[in-house]
Amino acid sequence: MRKLIIDTDTGSDxxxxxxxxxxxxxxxxxxxxxxxxxxxxxxxxKNALMTIEVANGQKPxxxxxxxxxxxxxxxxxxxVHGEDGMGDCNLIHPTILPETKHAVDAILDIxxxxxxxxxxxxxxxxxxxxxxxxxxxxxxxxVKHIYTMGTSGFGPGNTTPVAEFNVYVDAEAYHIMLxxxxxxxxxxxxxxLGEAALNKDDLDVLLSSGKEExxxxxxxxxxxxxxxxxxxxEHIVDLPDAVAMGVVLWDDIVLEDKLCYxxxxxxxxxxxxxxIINDGxxxxxxxxxxxxxxxxxxxxxxxxxxxxxRLLELLVS
Ligand code: RIB
Ligand code: CA
Numbered sequence: 001m002r003k004l005i006i007d008t009d010t011g012s013d014x015x016x017x018x019x020x021x022x023x024x025x026x027x028x029x030x031x032x033x034x035x036x037x038x039x040x041x042x043x044x045x046k047n048a049l050m051t052i053e054v055a056n057g058q059k060p061x062x063x064x065x066x067x068x069x070x071x072x073x074x075x076x077x078x079x080v081h082g083e084d085g086m087g088d089c090n091l092i093h094p095t096i097l098p099e100t101k102h103a104v105d106a107i108l109d110i111x112x113x114x115x116x117x118x119x120x121x122x123x124x125x126x127x128x129x130x131x132x133x134x135x136x137x138x139x140x141x142x143v144k145h146i147y148t149m150g151t152s153g154f155g156p157g158n159t160t161p162v163a164e165f166n167v168y169v170d171a172e173a174y175h176i177m178l179x180x181x182x183x184x185x186x187x188x189x190x191x192x193l194g195e196a197a198l199n200k201d202d203l204d205v206l207l208s209s210g211k212e213e214x215x216x217x218x219x220x221x222x223x224x225x226x227x228x229x230x231x232x233x234e235h236i237v238d239l240p241d242a243v244a245m246g247v248v249l250w251d252d253i254v255l256e257d258k259l260c261y262x263x264x265x266x267x268x269x270x271x272x273x274x275x276i277i278n279d280g281x282x283x284x285x286x287x288x289x290x291x292x293x294x295x296x297x298x299x300x301x302x303x304x305x306x307x308x309x310r311l312l313e314l315l316v317s
Contacts, residue, residue: 003028003117004248005107007065008241009037009124009166010047011081012220016315017123017149017241018048019213022057023314024249029060030110030118033103037124037169038077039085041067044124047086047220049094054216059096065103065128069170077165082223089222104131108139115142121248122148122177123241125166130173133180146184149244150174151262151275153188153298163273164189167264171273175264178275184296186262187244188277195304197238202312209316217315246307247299253310255301259294 004027008014021029032052034045045064052059068074082088099106107128111118120143122129133140150166151174157163167174178184198206203225206214221237228234246253261278265271277298 001026001028002119003030003114004119004121005031005033005110006121007033007035007124007126007128008044008048009035009039010044010051011038011077011085012087012224013239013241014038014123015047015051015086015220016217016239017245018051019055019057019217020242020245020249020311020314021121022052022055022060023213023317027249029058030114031106032060032062033065033107033128034062035065035103035124035128036067036069036074037166038081040074040076041065043085045098046092046094047084049096049098050092053094053096054212056211056213062098063101063103063106064098066131069125069127070130070172072170075169080224080227086220087222089219091216091220103128104135107132108136111139111142116144118143119145119147119248121245122146122150122166123244125169126150126173126177127170130170130176133176137180140180140182143182146177146182147187147244147248148177148184149187149241151186151188151277153186153190154277154300155188155190157274158189160273162271167275168273171264171266174275175266178262178264178295185247186296186298187240187247188298189240191299191302192240192243193238196243196302196307197236198308200235202308203237205312206315211316214315242311243302243307246311247302250307250310253303253307254299255303257297257299260296260298261292261294262296262298
């Protein structure tokens with residue numbers, strides 16, 4: 001059975017990803033760890049606890065992690081996910097509590113107890129992962145794989161023209177993770193758009209299913225839907241973290257991927273959080289990228305219809 005640790009800044013798309021994993025019987029979620037990002041840490045933690053309660057699946061322990069990025073002040077995405085990160089519709093009243101151990105220590109303990117078996121799924125800023133690498137690099141070398149929702153992939157940024165949110169919140173952490181030597185798969189924002197987003201018909205299927213976790217998945221994304229309607233008049237809910245979790249659960253939805261050398265911009269203010277991905281297709285004559293060893297497998301396209309079919313089936317099952 002595959003063993004996962006899911007690190008999350010539980011906004012509303014994270015919640016769907018968490019439900020997907022918790023309902024997948026052939027995966028053992030060893031722990032959920034929370035990090036600041038979409039919302040401040042306390043809210044991310046409450047949102048994750050509530051999601052565990054409604055998921056109708058496994059009930060893993062939850063550990064609380066970093067309340068701020070490594071070097072910078074926290075930037076949140078409450079303008080997208082709502083002030084509470086979950087649609088501001090009074091959904092969040094958890095009755096369960098987090099563990100007292102810090103998330104970084106929990107991650108290290110679980111890896112030491114399961115050498116070579118743990119797959120870490122990051123669906124928020126990677127501050128906790130970077131702290132674990134800094135604290136115990138030899139332990140982190142025992143991680144089997146990291147799947148990360150992050151970077152803008154081969155498309156534009158969503159937070160700045162060149163930076164995706166999870167990297168933009170803590171680019172230093174992303175640099176540390178990408179250069180740790182841990183086998184890594186990147187699901188960039190670019191493959192989470194278009195037909196990968198849930199449309200009105202998809203949302204109606206979930207709402208009419210009568211399943212608490214399916215209805216919760218729609219309601220908590222109310223702010224995201226409103227954001228999309230106001231911004232582009234599209235009745236869609238794009239769920240990057242759910243797409244990343246789809247790649248973890250169902251690797252066959254990946255149509256194309258490439259081993260790439262990924263460079264995280266941390267110095268130049270205007271490019272902070274940009275991840276320059278060299279897939280080897282460019283004439284790297286003197287750009288300084290030539291000759292670097294690839295440090296991540298980057299997804300270039302996924303089967304959107306297959307992803308959504310499996311997502312809807314899982315949420316209403
Ligand atoms: O850029 C999308 C990512 O940022 C997702 O993980 C979303 O939840 C936010 O954290
Ligand atoms: Ca997230």
